[in-house]
Amino acid sequence: MSIENVTARISELQARLAQFAPARVSGSGSGFATELAGARVATTGAASGGTVSGADVVAEARKYLGLPYVWGGTDPTKGMDCSGLVQVVYKSLGYDLPRVSYQQAASGRPVADLAQAQPGDLLAWDNSSRNNGVDHIAIYIGDGKMIEAPRTGLDIRVVDVPSTPDVIRRIIDQPAAGTAGTAPVSARAATGTPYADLIDAAAARTGVPGSLIAAVARQESGFDPRAVSSAGAQGLMQLMPGTARGLGVTDPFDPAQAIDGGARLLRSLLDRFGRTELALAAYNAGPGAVSRYGGIPPYRETQNYVRTVMAMVS
Template identity: 65%
Template sequence: MSVTDVTARIQQIQSQLAMLAPAGTSSSSATDFAAALDGVTDSTGTTGTGTTGDILPSGKAVVTEARKYLGLPYVWGGTDPDKGLDCSGLVQLVYKNLGIDLPRLSADQAKAGTKVASMAEAQPGDLIAWDNSSRNNGADHIAIYIGDGKMIEAPRTGLNVRIVDVPSTPDYIRRIVPADGVGAVGAAGGARVSASTPYANLFTAASEKYGVPAALLSAVAKQESGYNPKAVSPAGAQGLMQLMPGTAKGLGVTDSFDPNQAVDGAARMLRDLTNRFGSTSLALAAYNAGPGAVIKYDGIPPYPETQRYVRNVLSMMKAAS
């Protein structure tokens, strides 16, 4: 590994540890540090993501949930629906109720998910935000787009949560969940792999079950372990799909060395990452470097290892198809 790779690895680990620690807390204790390391990518590239395997909600579900709070009073700093909410408190609560954790502040929420190029491409459930003040670094007002040029917001003191026209072009448009009918998984699973491919039956079965291309699963297995179900990386990643122990636990995989469990768990993780980030390339980057790194860099992180990983897997996937 070159000096550049080592430097990139250090920066990667530092950024992921910082994101794993809740705001205002420290992970300096041995226990916290060990727990955080369990979610950091290893030398073969698989991270602990805490993925549960649940399918992400739709944009329509986000809008439906947000409508429940119409008429609630605005309270600066408010996060309690029994008392009132501010703009980022509303956004955080709506997504939390749907099983998605977002940061507390609007400036951080406006960096979550993936970028949407323009309002012409915005979908219900997307976050739209504005940077209205030079006193703040980043967005200071955020709302949930509901379609047809309208949004739900917690506006300001003296007003209630309401539906209004989008007043101006947002400075930030972010997609947290897949657009309805776009990027969803579970229908066609993708190309089958050759019967001569190791574990072809497992990749095909997981593809049909979760909608993840069998060729993608095969390519990940080849890149991660060389199809070796007993592989263990120096960092502790295990099995055919090189799952870290924390990742495996979050996926309900009790034995990472069991190819059946490993492929099933990796397929669910790749399904969720694809739904979350909207593309196979970003899903692979998150599988390798962690979702936090993809969010931080708003794309494939500038880590040489991760960039090679994505290129290699996509190339093998194309060849297998």
């Protein structure tokens, strides 16, 4: 029996097992499984004012790149399947999603099409006619790419979205733009942004939202590629010479190199600290300061920097 046939058979068994859930919830006229799948999950993120962003979801998911696919797996140290990855990522951010893909694909709220999808949204497909509902789910990271746990024999990876998803769902509530520390993050730089093509290309390579890269460039240098700070930081992204060398940037005054290096630095800080605000604080004050204080350092400059950049993100 081929791997594809085994996978299809497993999906069929999953769907049949769901039928053994209690038929009804007391006082309700709908099936328990449907109620569970369709209900909007309660989240600590929402309870704390909606501070989780799509970039946070993507940064959390990236921590598991290279981990083996394990069918039925939910262990972030050993391996996970597609829905296990989704559940673990969102659970770490305070969102309690159902376990299997077809239930996850009924959580949150619908997104009309891929053009309207945002980083952190769930993309799902119904690939098999042998079972009802979707059987594969992934996390969108922007610019036509996603993170998935694909199948046995492959590791968790970043790939192009292979086809139009059958279902797109948004789990997190994006707060109003302009709220410090909570602004939604766009995958692309806004129309008219200087060096937008270079920024969008760097965003596609790194998974860092283009609007975040653009906001950092605007705050750091005002988009001046020849800018030099009193401390010696250089170029559009104001990279210190040592930092630039560590990133392989040979000419920080070259816009393409500067943007690529700055985006990769942001990527590493997002992966390390898991939150956009903390990554920005580390970009400004250094990762050591963020680690030392366990959050945004009590420096007025850094606090203003984070607040200003987050207010520009849209």
